[in-house]
Amino acid sequence: MSGASHTPGTPSLDAPEPPTLADIGRAAGSLADRAVFTPLVESPLLNDRLGCRVLAKAEVLQRTGSFKFRGAFNRLSKLNEDERRMGVVAYSSGNHAQGVAAAARIVGTSATIFMPKDAPATKVLNTRRHGAEVRFYDRATENREEMAEALARERGGVVVRPYEDPDVIAGQGTVGLEIASQARRMGIHLDAVLVPCGGGGLSAGTALAIAGASPETRVYSVEPQGFDDMARSLAADARKRNAGGGQSMCDALLMPEPGALTFAVARGRLAGGLAVGDAATRRAMVTAFADLNLVVEPSGAVALAAVLAEAIETSGRTLVVVLTGGNVDPETFSEVLASEEWPPA
Amino acid sequence: MSGASHTPGTPSLDAPEPPTLADIGRAAGSLADRAVFTPLVESPLLNDRLGCRVLAKAEVLQRTGSFKFRGAFNRLSKLNEDERRMGVVAYSSGNHAQGVAAAARIVGTSATIFMPKDAPATKVLNTRRHGAEVRFYDRATENREEMAEALARERGGVVVRPYEDPDVIAGQGTVGLEIASQARRMGIHLDAVLVPCGGGGLSAGTALAIAGASPETRVYSVEPQGFDDMARSLAADARKRNAGGGQSMCDALLMPEPGALTFAVARGRLAGGLAVGDAATRRAMVTAFADLNLVVEPSGAVALAAVLAEAIETSGRTLVVVLTGGNVDPETFSEVLASEEWPPA
Structure with missing residues (x-):
C-alpha cells in the first residue's frame, strides 16, 4: 500500500495510512454537534411491495444536503x-x-x-x-x-481531496457507525447496507465502520452501469478502470477508478459491488418521492435503485440504503417524475 | 362547553371532555413504537436568508406521510x-x-x-x-x-372523527410534546410554533402540549386565506364560519369552522391565527424542496409559508414550523416547481 518510490517502512506523504475504526469513532466525536445524526426512514407500504424491509439512511437531510x-x-x-x-x-x-x-x-x-x-x-x-x-x-x-x-x-x-484522504474517509464512515448504532437501538439485525460509490470514500468508510460495529452485515457499493470500477476492482482484487464511453445521469459517480486509499480500505470489507442503470435510478427517485417524501438526486438514489432492481437477494431481508444527497435542480426532478409510471408499483 | 340539551354536570355523549396534558403524555406512550418521532430539520443557508432560525418538524416522514x-x-x-x-x-x-x-x-x-x-x-x-x-x-x-x-x-x-375526538386531539398533540422535548435536548428556547390548521385537531393538541411543556412559547394556527375560520374565531373568542367563496390549493384545510371541541382546547392557548395565500404556499413547497430536501403537500406547507411571508415577526427568532404531510401527486408538485423562481431567494 506504500508508493514505489520511497523506502519501505518510511511513511510517505503520497501514501497516507488508511484510517482505522478508532479514527471513525473520533470523527463521530468531532461531528457530534455539527453534523446531523440522520434518521433511518422507512415506509411499511414500500416494504410490503418489495417483500423486504428497507431502511433509508437519509443523508439528504444532512447539513448541505449530502453526506459530504x-x-x-x-x-x-x-x-x-x-x-x-x-x-x-x-x-x-x-x-x-x-x-x-x-x-x-x-x-x-x-x-x-x-x-x-x-x-x-x-x-x-x-x-x-x-x-x-x-x-x-x-x-x-x-x-x-x-x-x-x-x-x-x-x-x-x-x-481537501474528495476521497483520497484518511480523515475524509473516516468522516464519511460515521454514516456506517450511525447505521450500526441505530440498528442496535431498534433491536434489529441488518443483512446488508448498500452505499452509492463514486471515488469510494463513503463506501470504504462505511464498510470499515460496519465491519467493526456489525460484522455479520454485508456492505455493497453501488455504481452506475458503465462506471462500475469499484465492482470490477473488488472482483479482480486489484484496481480496475472503467472502459470509458459510458453514459449515466449520476453526475457524482463518474470517477474512472477507485482511489488507491479508498480501495485499500474497501477490499476485503465490501462484500461486492453492484451496478444499476438509469431506469432503476429514476424509479428509485420516484419511489423516494412517493413513499418517503424525500428529494433524492440521481447519484443519491442508486442504492435504493439496486434494491428495486433486485441486484442482490432481497426477499425477507432487512436492508439499509444510503440516500447520499438531494441536490437536484427542479427541471431534472420534474422530468424524472413525469417519465415514470405513477404511482410506483 | 357542554351541550344545551342535557343536565349540567352530567357527562354528555355529544360533548366529550376535552383532553388534558396527561392524555397527550399517555398518547405518546401508546405511540412510542408505532409512530415516528420525527426530526426537526433545518438549513443554515435558509436561516441566513430569512434572518431567523427555522426548525421544520418533518411530519412528512411520519408513518403514512402525515401526522394523521x-x-x-x-x-x-x-x-x-x-x-x-x-x-x-x-x-x-x-x-x-x-x-x-x-x-x-x-x-x-x-x-x-x-x-x-x-x-x-x-x-x-x-x-x-x-x-x-x-x-x-x-x-x-x-x-x-x-x-x-x-x-x-x-x-x-x-x-373515527378527523378532529372532534379527545383521543384524536391528544394523539396529534404528541407533535407538540416532541417539539418541546427536542428543543430542551438542543438547549434552545422556542419563540413560536406554527401549525397548519384545518378542523383544528393538530393546532389544539399542539397548543395544549406546548402550554404545558414550554409555556413561554407562542403557538399559532396557520390557514389558507379565505379559510381562516380559526383565526377569526380566536380573534372573536367564539366560533366563526368562513364567509365562503374562497379558493385555495390547500385541499386538506378547507373546513368551514373550527370544531367545538378543538376550539374549546385551542382558545386561550393559541396565541393567534395566521393566514397565507397560495403564492406563499407555493414558495414554501419550493423552499422545502430546495433547502430541506423534503416533499411537502400544499396543505403541509402553510406554516413555512407564514414564515416566508413574515406573517409574524421573525427577525432573530427561533421558530418551529410543522410540515404536516407530503402526500402530493407528481403533476401538482412539478407544476409548483415550474411556477416559482429558482433558486428560491
Missing part, C-alpha cells in the same frame, strides 16, 4: 493554526464543494473551490452562499487537481 | 374487544383515511373509509394498500358524516 459535509468537516477540524490562516482549496462539481464551504465557515477558514464552468448554477450559488470563493475550470482542457495543488502551494494552504 | 396517523392510532388503540371486532368507519379525502387505515391494520380491526369520488387516485390507492375498504360519496349531493354514522350504527362499529 461529514468528511470535509472532519478533515478541516484537524487544520493547525497556520493552515487555518492560509485557507483550504478543493475541487468539485457538486456536493463536496458545499461540504467544504460549510465546514470552512464553521472552523473559521476561507475556502476556494474549483468548479467546472458547466456546473449547475444552483450548486455554484449554494457554494458561494456558504461563503466560499468559486473559481471555474474547463473540464475538457484543464486539470483541476493540478490547479488546486498549485494554488494551495502558492498560498501554503491545504487541498 | 398519530390521532388515528391513539383513538384505535382504545377500542374494546367488541368495537375491534365490528371495525371502524371514517370519512376523509386524504391523510386521515390513510392514518385510520394503517392504524386499523396494526390494532387488528377492519376500516371502511368514505372518500369523495374525485379524491386523488393515489390517496385512494394508498388507503386500500393499507388494507381499508374504500366507499365513494358525492361531495355535492351526499353527507359523508351521516353516511359514516349510519354504517357504524348498522354494524355496531365506531366512527
Whole structure:
C-alpha cells in the first residue's frame, strides 16, 4: 500500500495510512454537534411491495444536503493554526464543494473551490452562499487537481481531496457507525447496507465502520452501469478502470477508478459491488418521492435503485440504503417524475 | 362547553371532555413504537436568508406521510374487544383515511373509509394498500358524516372523527410534546410554533402540549386565506364560519369552522391565527424542496409559508414550523416547481 518510490517502512506523504475504526469513532466525536445524526426512514407500504424491509439512511437531510459535509468537516477540524490562516482549496462539481464551504465557515477558514464552468448554477450559488470563493475550470482542457495543488502551494494552504484522504474517509464512515448504532437501538439485525460509490470514500468508510460495529452485515457499493470500477476492482482484487464511453445521469459517480486509499480500505470489507442503470435510478427517485417524501438526486438514489432492481437477494431481508444527497435542480426532478409510471408499483 | 340539551354536570355523549396534558403524555406512550418521532430539520443557508432560525418538524416522514396517523392510532388503540371486532368507519379525502387505515391494520380491526369520488387516485390507492375498504360519496349531493354514522350504527362499529375526538386531539398533540422535548435536548428556547390548521385537531393538541411543556412559547394556527375560520374565531373568542367563496390549493384545510371541541382546547392557548395565500404556499413547497430536501403537500406547507411571508415577526427568532404531510401527486408538485423562481431567494 506504500508508493514505489520511497523506502519501505518510511511513511510517505503520497501514501497516507488508511484510517482505522478508532479514527471513525473520533470523527463521530468531532461531528457530534455539527453534523446531523440522520434518521433511518422507512415506509411499511414500500416494504410490503418489495417483500423486504428497507431502511433509508437519509443523508439528504444532512447539513448541505449530502453526506459530504461529514468528511470535509472532519478533515478541516484537524487544520493547525497556520493552515487555518492560509485557507483550504478543493475541487468539485457538486456536493463536496458545499461540504467544504460549510465546514470552512464553521472552523473559521476561507475556502476556494474549483468548479467546472458547466456546473449547475444552483450548486455554484449554494457554494458561494456558504461563503466560499468559486473559481471555474474547463473540464475538457484543464486539470483541476493540478490547479488546486498549485494554488494551495502558492498560498501554503491545504487541498481537501474528495476521497483520497484518511480523515475524509473516516468522516464519511460515521454514516456506517450511525447505521450500526441505530440498528442496535431498534433491536434489529441488518443483512446488508448498500452505499452509492463514486471515488469510494463513503463506501470504504462505511464498510470499515460496519465491519467493526456489525460484522455479520454485508456492505455493497453501488455504481452506475458503465462506471462500475469499484465492482470490477473488488472482483479482480486489484484496481480496475472503467472502459470509458459510458453514459449515466449520476453526475457524482463518474470517477474512472477507485482511489488507491479508498480501495485499500474497501477490499476485503465490501462484500461486492453492484451496478444499476438509469431506469432503476429514476424509479428509485420516484419511489423516494412517493413513499418517503424525500428529494433524492440521481447519484443519491442508486442504492435504493439496486434494491428495486433486485441486484442482490432481497426477499425477507432487512436492508439499509444510503440516500447520499438531494441536490437536484427542479427541471431534472420534474422530468424524472413525469417519465415514470405513477404511482410506483 | 357542554351541550344545551342535557343536565349540567352530567357527562354528555355529544360533548366529550376535552383532553388534558396527561392524555397527550399517555398518547405518546401508546405511540412510542408505532409512530415516528420525527426530526426537526433545518438549513443554515435558509436561516441566513430569512434572518431567523427555522426548525421544520418533518411530519412528512411520519408513518403514512402525515401526522394523521398519530390521532388515528391513539383513538384505535382504545377500542374494546367488541368495537375491534365490528371495525371502524371514517370519512376523509386524504391523510386521515390513510392514518385510520394503517392504524386499523396494526390494532387488528377492519376500516371502511368514505372518500369523495374525485379524491386523488393515489390517496385512494394508498388507503386500500393499507388494507381499508374504500366507499365513494358525492361531495355535492351526499353527507359523508351521516353516511359514516349510519354504517357504524348498522354494524355496531365506531366512527373515527378527523378532529372532534379527545383521543384524536391528544394523539396529534404528541407533535407538540416532541417539539418541546427536542428543543430542551438542543438547549434552545422556542419563540413560536406554527401549525397548519384545518378542523383544528393538530393546532389544539399542539397548543395544549406546548402550554404545558414550554409555556413561554407562542403557538399559532396557520390557514389558507379565505379559510381562516380559526383565526377569526380566536380573534372573536367564539366560533366563526368562513364567509365562503374562497379558493385555495390547500385541499386538506378547507373546513368551514373550527370544531367545538378543538376550539374549546385551542382558545386561550393559541396565541393567534395566521393566514397565507397560495403564492406563499407555493414558495414554501419550493423552499422545502430546495433547502430541506423534503416533499411537502400544499396543505403541509402553510406554516413555512407564514414564515416566508413574515406573517409574524421573525427577525432573530427561533421558530418551529410543522410540515404536516407530503402526500402530493407528481403533476401538482412539478407544476409548483415550474411556477416559482429558482433558486428560491
